[in-house]
Amino acid sequence: MNAQAPVNAVRSGSSITTRRLSKTFNGMTVLQPTDLEIPAGQILVLLGPSGCGKTTLLRLIAGLERPDGHDMIRFDGEDVSGVPIEKRNVGMVFQSYALFPNMTVAENVAYGLKIRKVERTKREAETRRLLALVGLEEYADRRISAVSGGQRQRTALARALAIKPRVLLLDEPLAALDAVLRERLRVEIGLLLREFGITAVYVTHDQAEAMAIGDRIAVMQKGRIAQIDMPQEIYHRPANDFVADFVGTMNRIAGRVENGVLTIRAGETMVRLNVGGPDRPTTLCFRPEAVRLTSASGAVVARIAAATFFGATQRLVAEVTPECRLQLDLPSSLSFTPGQIIPFDIDPAAILEFKARA
Amino acid sequence: MDSRRFDLFLILPLAIFTLAFLILPLARLTVEAGSGPQGLAGFFVILTEARFRNSLIVTLILAIATTVATLTVATVAAQTLANRKFSGRGLLLSMLTFPLAFPGVVVGFMIILFGGRLGLVGSVSKSLFGANVVFAYSLFGLFLGYLYFSVPRVLLTILAAAEKLDPSLVEAARSLGASPLAIQRDVVLPALFPAMYTGGALCFATAMGAFGTAFTLATAIDVTPMLIYTEFTLATNASMAAAISIALGLVTWAALAIARSRAMRDTKGA
């Protein structure tokens, strides 16, 4: 996977630093003071539900919104807080693409170079190079209205890259596309961004997209960053309940730990989990794939309510008690019938514990 | 900041023009209206003096009659034309909207050709009954003239709304056994109300302020705009003309404002 940006990438673009960056609209704080450090060449994904402040953070970095105070955003250590977007030299890919309907595909890509007074032959060569890069050479002279959604998306990307921006900012660039195209393009975009080695901030609400593209992911909640880390860490070590729920599926078992054992009463049977630590009310969390069938004594026992075939795996909905339903991923080679009772283990290393919810 | 200066640059021509040629003159008009021999009472002359009051009443009746007739005819025609495809539809629509660009004087002339001394109706009636029917210079002629320039505008407004009406609504009402009149009352008209308010108010405002038609027909009926003209040019009584202008302007503006708020409320309620 992409734990780090590939070492062979040519680093380009600036580092981004925010210092207590905040934004208030009409007395409503949509972004709490945020400190962020994005090294040059890194791809940071801002992930979160709508209204979490991710787009505001992106627009602040872009210069489309003014931050609450001075010296809150720096590119390569240089304060850009008061610089409007047109002087900030950022590449921006909009959710709706913001392609100019009055220009062709090539004219759109060339526009930023024209503004920069790049001489005509050079401009055309550069435009051709970028169109080739995104596979749109044949569509150069088409009107925007005459190309497909995926082609528009690529045009928007090429246009943003053409100006050799200090940072590339992408605001839900795949949201307007259908599922199949989205999946293909997110791989392509990930590869392209790494090839360019450009500093990028990528906003999405789709966790799979975030995992595929980000060097790091910042999960945002209610105007602040809940957790910022590499994708694996976010997935396996979510910092809190919210992150755990937002990224992937999470099972929960609530109960009380006494003498190091969590006990759940299920009719006649008792489920015991050895977790250690002091006595406390708690909720234990684990991912669906952190289980394995076992015949050993002391296993957790659950009744299968439903099974959904996923290809390599199948997802079982299993009840420990009527209140405690779990989702379990098991190899699809095994066959189960609803009503069947299965014993299983939870990988102790994969168990997470958050403070009991109020 | 750069963007603020640009906003200023965009709005500046509009601001200068509006201030110099709309707000300032309207203020001047108000001052003039209050500076006649009667002073501030001049504003109420349109109500206190019989000649002016009668003129306002006739104009109001004429404008209301025109609005009601126009709305009725235009609503029927709009529903007939909406979503009905036939050859020559575009041409028909064009012809129905030509009078939009006709100044009142031309409309007056059209009415003269229609019902004047040498008019079509007169010559037909003469050959049939031996009597030359002339109505162009009467109140009825004036009414027809107002109808002539009102219908196209209102028809376009209601036609646009009628074409947006979802035909499945009517089909649903029919499947429930509603009669054509019930469908009109319960389904179609409520959907057309916003357009009818807007169109009706514009029609009323235009009728209140219309001048050219009455001028050409040269009737004995003094509609209020005629009064403004005669007060100003013949009686050279500028402050009286100004006071009547303001009263007339307030009536038309209020009609438009009320209609717009009602249309907005209906659109939101739907």
Next chain:
Amino acid sequence: MRQWTTIAGIAITALLTLFLVVPILLSVYAGLTVNYARGISAGFTFEWVRQVWDLYADTVWRSLVVALLTLALTLLIGVPGAYALARKGGRFARAVEEIVTLPVAVPGLALALALILSYGGFGTFRKSTLFVVIGHVLFTLPFMMRSVIAVLDTIDWRTLDEGAASLGSPAWRRFVDVILPNVRPGIVAGALTVVTLSIGEFNLTWMMHTPMTKTLPVGLADAYASMRLEIASAYTIVFLIMVIPLLIGVQLIAGLTERRTKS
């Protein structure tokens, strides 16, 4: 099966069409007959049209000049103004729009009176064609602005503007390169409306004109009052020839934009 309501609807529409169209045809016919009172038997002639041209050609040219100047000013004032109001948004923009639209509600005579009272003292200005032009701009500006605002409402101009800004384009250049080309349908429709309305404007012009600044409708009023029916009709034909192509243009453009937004 046709219901009686449908038949009644068709009948009323047909009568309405006759009511609106027959007088136009009558005026064309009357302007080309040798003698209207004697009817077709007298024959047809272009003599009346020629006489109209001799008598009133100057009003035709003046109307064209006034319409073009009006158009130029409404473009200069209305297009940036409409964009400024769209950018500003909110209560302020609505209030400004309300004020600017006032000339649609306030009777033309009242506006003309207000202008004369305010600027009647400036002799040269008062007597110039420009004075009439100002009146026409006042009256037509709301139509230009509404037409542009209507198109701005259908395009995502804010994102287009932000897109151009992200590429380094300064504000005025974004306006020229991106906003103007994309509101062109609204500008063209507005322009045709403005020219049509200006050519037909009478209420304001009748009050504001001087013997040296007569426009076509003022000439028409003159002819209707003092000339024989054939000349009045022939003059009306000249007016129709000027206005009808513009009206058809407005409709063609409306049809085009409607089709474009539907696809």
